[in-house]
Amino acid sequence: MTGERDAWRDIAEAMLDVRLSDRDEQLVSRDGLDDVDIDQVVRVMQSLRAWHETDRRMAEASRRYMKLNATDMRAVRFLIAARNQDKSVTPGQLADFLGISSASTTKLLDRLERGGHVVRAPHPTDRRALVISVSDDTGIVARESVGRQHARRFAAAAALSPDEREVVIRFLDALTATEADSA
Known part of the structure; x- marks a missing residue:
């Protein structure tokens, strides 16, 4: 083998x-x-x-550990980022970010709520709306898995000199631009 x-x-x-x-x-x-x-x-x-x-394997391991699919994980990460900035997120805003329909968002939120990953609450200023937040337990688990991975990646980038970081940025930006060139 x-x-x-x-x-x-x-x-x-x-x-x-x-x-x-x-x-x-x-x-x-x-x-x-x-x-x-x-x-x-x-x-x-x-x-x-x-x-x-490596990135694919790490992301898959985090999703398996948290029992989430890729879209669920993106939603959780978005909600964590919003919480870290003291911002409220409505289901519509989450749908826009994920690029999915409102019906798909409802299913996603039902699934995440059943799993204890998110909490729905009344919007503080709009009685007709809800706000979605990540649960404290999921926030902790995400910090220990995805957060620690990000910290190691940040350390690798920080270990480069400023000139080396600029070279990497130019290279990655040029790679990103290849998608636009192929359209």
Whole structure:
């Protein structure tokens, strides 16, 4: 099994090397790049893929631990952020943030309330509305799981010099812009 896993890993790593995945340079020009440069770019891409996989595994572990799906977890994190800023959140605001319908939001809130993750209460100034808040227990659990992960990520970024952080920011912003370029 280990040998088979290593073979799959080799194939996955090769997918990131343009010398193998785009031999004829139909998509990626390698003008001005020697093999050392390309090796380094491939290592960047491999590190990015490894980070992506690590982030996915950590998010999945947090969701499993808290017994939440991805949308539920986004809702809980949003409600925690709102609470940390002393802001009230209505079901409509939560629906807007999540990009889901009011019917889906009602189902989500019913599920989260049954699980003890959120509390519904009357809006303090609008008698027709409700406000949603994260329960104290869920806030504690989220801080111990997601919060601790974020703290480690923050520490990794803080350990970089200001110039290094600017390089990372430029790189990540350029990656983000590739989505707009492909539309």
